[in-house]
Amino acid sequence: DAGVIQSPRHEVTEMGQEVTLRCKPISGHDYLFWYRQTMMRGLELLIYFNNNVPIDDSGMPEDRFSAKMPNASFSTLKIQPSEPRDSAVYFCASSWTGVETQYFGPGTRLLVL
């Protein structure tokens, strides 16, 4: 298996622009997690899905952030409009059984100017 796939790997955009991050989980995994990592705050859970249904989005910082999982093999995290403080590395992770067995993707490095 190719592991969790994320795209793009790097994104540079200007403040106010819409940003869409993509994730393909490992086949057969029922759980999908989106995280954000910064130097100051570390790794934080934004939202997670189980069987394509959003279960907990309490970590989504504000309404500018939204996430969808239209099917078992694809998820998106969208930021609209983007702000410089959104600059971070965004990770997607997937799992069969739950957060304790999750596998992380390589991340998307986002820089908002």
Added chain:
Amino acid sequence: QKEVEQDPGPLSVPEGAIVSLNCTYSNSAFQYFMWYRQYSRKGPELLMYTYSSGNKEDGRFTAQVDKSSKYISLFIRDSQPSDSATYLCAQLDFGNEKLTFGTGTRLTIIP
């Protein structure tokens, strides 16, 4: 105060030394703890997990939890240059599928 605190380092030690990485936690309700290793520009990968107090050993790695002091530790014996990475501790809330991470300690093993 963050729920899980971790000294960010950086920490540099010579090859072959014993490394001690430490975290403290504030919420005693959750007793599963995990250690992740993250190489530069990669996603974290699970290294070890422990439950409640005591030690757990896996090869050169030992994870330790001290409930009385709310302290968790990861020891690396016979450290190798390939151990150079950022190490993240995390506390697991099983019921809510939530991991609370420390900010990570950056470790460099000098050949």
